[in-house]
Amino acid sequence: MPVGAVMVDRGANRMGFFLPAESQQRFEAALSRETATPPQYRILAEGSYVVVPGPMALTGDRFEWLSAPTHSQHGSPLQTVALAVMLAASSELLARADKYGQETADAE
Numbered sequence: 001m002p003v004g005a006v007m008v009d010r011g012a013n014r015m016g017f018f019l020p021a022e023s024q025q026r027f028e029a030a031l032s033r034e035t036a037t038p039p040q041y042r043i044l045a046e047g048s049y050v051v052v053p054g055p056m057a058l059t060g061d062r063f064e065w066l067s068a069p070t071h072s073q074h075g076s077p078l079q080t081v082a083l084a085v086m087l088a089a090s091s092e093l094l095a096r097a098d099k100y101g102q103e104t105a106d107a108e
Contacts, residue, residue, distance in 0.1 A: 004017065007052060007053055007066060021046075027080050027081075027084050030080065034084060034085055038087075039088070052065075
């Protein structure tokens with residue numbers, strides 16, 4: 001399911017997901033239903049500034065669109081919930097990958 005516009009900041013090693021302003025509560029509620037320990041994230045509020053990539057990425061650009069905005073950012077409520085579910089699932093997967101091999105190494 002598409003989640004809307006997504007950008008990457010290669011210099012800071014971060015990704016940005018653009019959601020409608022009124023979706024913050026829905027996102028936080030969905031994330032808290034998915035996991036008791038949500039991963040770290042930031043929600044920018046009114047008055048915040050975001051540097052966004054240009055329309056065409058060049059070699060070595062720090063900012064790049066992974067999924068460029070193609071229309072108005074008034075996504076469906078399901079897009080917000082899908083993003084929260086994917087964030088929780090990917091965080092859990094990375095945590096398990098970090099622990100891979102530890103249980104068997106400890107048992108030896």
